[in-house]
Amino acid sequence: MGFLDIRNVTKSYGNVEVLHRVDIAVEEGEFLVLVGPSGCGKSTLLNMIAGLEAITGGEIAIKNRVVNGVHPSKRNIAMVFQSYALYPNMTVGQNMTFGLEMHGVPKPERDKALASVAKLLQIDHLLDRKPGQLSGGQRQRVAMGRALVRNPDVFLFDEPLSNLDAKLRVDMRTEIKKLHHNLKTTIVYVTHDQIEAMTLSTRIAVMNKGFVQQLGTPKEIYDTPANLFVATFMGSPAMNIVPATVVMEGGQPHAAVTDAEGQVRNLRFSQPGLAAWEGKPILLGIRPEAITDPEGADRKSSNIQPLTNRVTVTEPSGADTFVTMTLSGKDVIARMRADANVTAGQVFDFAVNMEKAVAFDPATEDRITA
Amino acid sequence: MSAVTQDTAVSTGRATRAFLYLVLILFALFYLLPLYVMGVNSLKPLPEITGGNMMALPQTWTLDPWRSAWSTAQIGVEPTGLKPYFLNSILMVVPAVAISTIVGALNGYVLTKWRFRGDTWVFGLMLFSCFIPFQIVLIPMAVVLGKLGLAGSVPGLILVHVVYGIGFTTLYFRNYYASFPTELIRAAQIDGAGFFRIFWRILLPVSGPIAVVSVIWQFTNIWNDFLFGVSFGGTSQPMTVALNNLVQSSTGVKEYNVHFAGAILAALPTLFVYIVAGRYFVRGLMAGSVKG
Numbered sequence: 001m002g003f004l005d006i007r008n009v010t011k012s013y014g015n016v017e018v019l020h021r022v023d024i025a026v027e028e029g030e031f032l033v034l035v036g037p038s039g040c041g042k043s044t045l046l047n048m049i050a051g052l053e054a055i056t057g058g059e060i061a062i063k064n065r066v067v068n069g070v071h072p073s074k075r076n077i078a079m080v081f082q083s084y085a086l087y088p089n090m091t092v093g094q095n096m097t098f099g100l101e102m103h104g105v106p107k108p109e110r111d112k113a114l115a116s117v118a119k120l121l122q123i124d125h126l127l128d129r130k131p132g133q134l135s136g137g138q139r140q141r142v143a144m145g146r147a148l149v150r151n152p153d154v155f156l157f158d159e160p161l162s163n164l165d166a167k168l169r170v171d172m173r174t175e176i177k178k179l180h181h182n183l184k185t186t187i188v189y190v191t192h193d194q195i196e197a198m199t200l201s202t203r204i205a206v207m208n209k210g211f212v213q214q215l216g217t218p219k220e221i222y223d224t225p226a227n228l229f230v231a232t233f234m235g236s237p238a239m240n241i242v243p244a245t246v247v248m249e250g251g252q253p254h255a256a257v258t259d260a261e262g263q264v265r266n267l268r269f270s271q272p273g274l275a276a277w278e279g280k281p282i283l284l285g286i287r288p289e290a291i292t293d294p295e296g297a298d299r300k301s302s303n304i305q306p307l308t309n310r311v312t313v314t315e316p317s318g319a320d321t322f323v324t325m326t327l328s329g330k331d332v333i334a335r336m337r338a339d340a341n342v343t344a345g346q347v348f349d350f351a352v353n354m355e356k357a358v359a360f361d362p363a364t365e366d367r368i369t370a
Numbered sequence: 371m372s373a374v375t376q377d378t379a380v381s382t383g384r385a386t387r388a389f390l391y392l393v394l395i396l397f398a399l400f401y402l403l404p405l406y407v408m409g410v411n412s413l414k415p416l417p418e419i420t421g422g423n424m425m426a427l428p429q430t431w432t433l434d435p436w437r438s439a440w441s442t443a444q445i446g447v448e449p450t451g452l453k454p455y456f457l458n459s460i461l462m463v464v465p466a467v468a469i470s471t472i473v474g475a476l477n478g479y480v481l482t483k484w485r486f487r488g489d490t491w492v493f494g495l496m497l498f499s500c501f502i503p504f505q506i507v508l509i510p511m512a513v514v515l516g517k518l519g520l521a522g523s524v525p526g527l528i529l530v531h532v533v534y535g536i537g538f539t540t541l542y543f544r545n546y547y548a549s550f551p552t553e554l555i556r557a558a559q560i561d562g563a564g565f566f567r568i569f570w571r572i573l574l575p576v577s578g579p580i581a582v583v584s585v586i587w588q589f590t591n592i593w594n595d596f597l598f599g600v601s602f603g604g605t606s607q608p609m610t611v612a613l614n615n616l617v618q619s620s621t622g623v624k625e626y627n628v629h630f631a632g633a634i635l636a637a638l639p640t641l642f643v644y645i646v647a648g649r650y651f652v653r654g655l656m657a658g659s660v661k662g
Binding site for chain 2: 050071073077083086089098099146
């Protein structure tokens, strides 16, 4: 029993089912992020929680009260929209208290709530302005303020940062995180940006094609992705996926890959259970930051494997240097320290942190748990 | 600033510009000529018109034709002037414009923000009503008005004009509201505002430009309508019909100066509406067609 329960919820338009049996229990104070590519059903799910779209099957309960068919205004939720959806004809103050006014809250109380929220978000000097006179970041704050004033059970955010420029987006992200930390509110947040999902959430639901692919903490999602989709969707640059064969060497399972020259290299797995896959093809998943120069390798790792390979391209990004090489015919990106001494065309000794490597079944694309 | 040369693509030579203005001024004068003739002749005694030059300024200025047209001229059989008919027109136009604009706004609101199955069909049919010629519906309309007991009355005319106007006003408001973000409606729903509250508090305050378009369009059309007025006006005929009766009377002397004054009187309200609200008109027509 969660604070917000999504039980076996489906959504169909006519005969087309766009959301399949979603089952998520959100605890009080949790920050759940729904993330996925466009068209994955994340916004539909959010709109169903808000009551803006009808639920085809299953039920949604807030504080143990089933809200199927309950009007949006009676669910005690508040929503922040992508376009902010501020009423253009009202001042900031009127925008923020409109909901309270509609719910029949007397004026003195409305003003009190407005004053405290405006102070919290540092928009108290803007209350008499119209939304058209505000900058993007200010509008964003007002939109959040409008949600906060209501003091709802659940906050719903629909891609709230995607209309902001890159720098402001990072600032507002921190702001939202701070707000959640201070107010301990329950938040469901929709985004297609996996970095937002990783940084903000206490739990992530990765969605694709109407299915929840994986539900877990950011660390679980990042380190042990349930399948190939989650592995490649989360993380930037994406996880390297390399075809490999499992071979046994000294009683330990190894991943056999070929380097740029066509020579076979064996990388020992940290999971002994993969011995069951001996001789079979798998897909080896390695995060870019798990491939480094030997000095930059994670000292706490128990399984650093050497790998000698030719460097195709180096891309210094300032903080890191991204190094591309070819492994089993695929481009593989390694994330190195900025001062790592690598040049294109050079044969370089890499260090692969195999403790962080994962293996996928090529047939089902699911992660092999062993 | 004036020292800066503006060698841009749109700059033209002085001579070209002078020529352009000359042509434009000539055209403007040509278009204003009828108004000049009407104005000048409405301020002359009749003999000056019948005896000579229509284009000349009055030798003796007089407001008598205006007074006569307004209050004493022979309209049909009664020497009432245009005054009672002017009032009829006002009594008809104001409610008809108001009702058709409000209904059009509500229709536009429902058709864009409260979509239902078949709504595009409903809108298509309403749009279709814009293309039905007035003459086709005269007889059915007469039957309906008769059954409703509204034949030959101002409320009857109001009904006719509202029915005919809704197609246009719905079209205007629907297209205007289509570009209004639906997220705002959803936000208001979550805030707890109902159907009419959203319309009143969120949508109407931003509908100014399109409301002006609707009002101007409806006002000019209804004020200038002759056919419905003459067919269904009965004892409460509008200004246009009275003007016709004044000008077309075949008995007695043709008082051209009175006719001119009457015609200007009949055109004044629409002119007034255009001058007051005209600059919003273009703005409203453009709204929605170009994303700002």
